[in-house]
Amino acid sequence: xxxxxxxxxxxxxxxxxxxxxxxxxxxxxxxxxxxxxxxxxxxxxxxxxxxxxxxxxxxxxxxxxxxxxxxxxxxxxxxxxxxxxxxxxxxxxxxxxxxxxxxxxxxxxxxx
Amino acid sequence: xxxxxxxxxxxxxxxxxxxxxxxxxxxxxxxxxxxxxxxxxxxxxxxxxxxxxxxxxxxxxxxxxxxxxxxxxxxxxxxxxxxxxxxxxxxxxxxxxxxxxxxxxxxxxxxxxxxxxxx
Numbered sequence: 001x002x003x004x005x006x007x008x009x010x011x012x013x014x015x016x017x018x019x020x021x022x023x024x025x026x027x028x029x030x031x032x033x034x035x036x037x038x039x040x041x042x043x044x045x046x047x048x049x050x051x052x053x054x055x056x057x058x059x060x061x062x063x064x065x066x067x068x069x070x071x072x073x074x075x076x077x078x079x080x081x082x083x084x085x086x087x088x089x090x091x092x093x094x095x096x097x098x099x100x101x102x103x104x105x106x107x108x109x110x111x112x
Numbered sequence: 113x114x115x116x117x118x119x120x121x122x123x124x125x126x127x128x129x130x131x132x133x134x135x136x137x138x139x140x141x142x143x144x145x146x147x148x149x150x151x152x153x154x155x156x157x158x159x160x161x162x163x164x165x166x167x168x169x170x171x172x173x174x175x176x177x178x179x180x181x182x183x184x185x186x187x188x189x190x191x192x193x194x195x196x197x198x199x200x201x202x203x204x205x206x207x208x209x210x211x212x213x214x215x216x217x218x219x220x221x222x223x224x225x226x227x228x229x230x231x
Contacts (some may be wrong), residue, residue: 034215034216034217036218040190046149046218048218048219051216052217057219072177092215100173100174101173103149104156104158
């Protein structure tokens, strides 16, 4: 069971807006560690989507945005497109037990 | 261009040993952490551990401590993940990825190495 909790699945129609939550605790997201998001298309390696809570690497469309508040973070996707259908993972750092990298359990986005 | 190129797929029997590799290029290999991530069939990403090739500082997830060994060779810009005795439950895709420090994002990923352990 992941320390960072994500919904197993979300869905939306093309053009709609969806959000994916990532809930942590006082030893990771709540301890002011940044949250990062990855997109994993079927059969491919994960790709960095959002870093440092709300920053997009070069080449990532501005339809993707991130936010963080307290012990939670969210990924928002606006103007949903068929090619956004993928698994999405959040990642942060946990200061307990000598410090560890943490991934959320992942959320499968289905574009209806 | 930054690249992390991993070794090819492997099919092994339970009890066998294995060492897979991840070769970095296009950046200063000793100044970035390399992490290893497991993805079992149909499952999510699991962080296994990281190494800083500059001084070989290595950290393991409690779930993988004692189960695998992470190492790096600065001279060949290569990080390694090894098992001394594979189990069927080690069947998975394994990714390497680089990060500036353990709290930062994994900026670049290898293509993955599929390990199949079956008798």
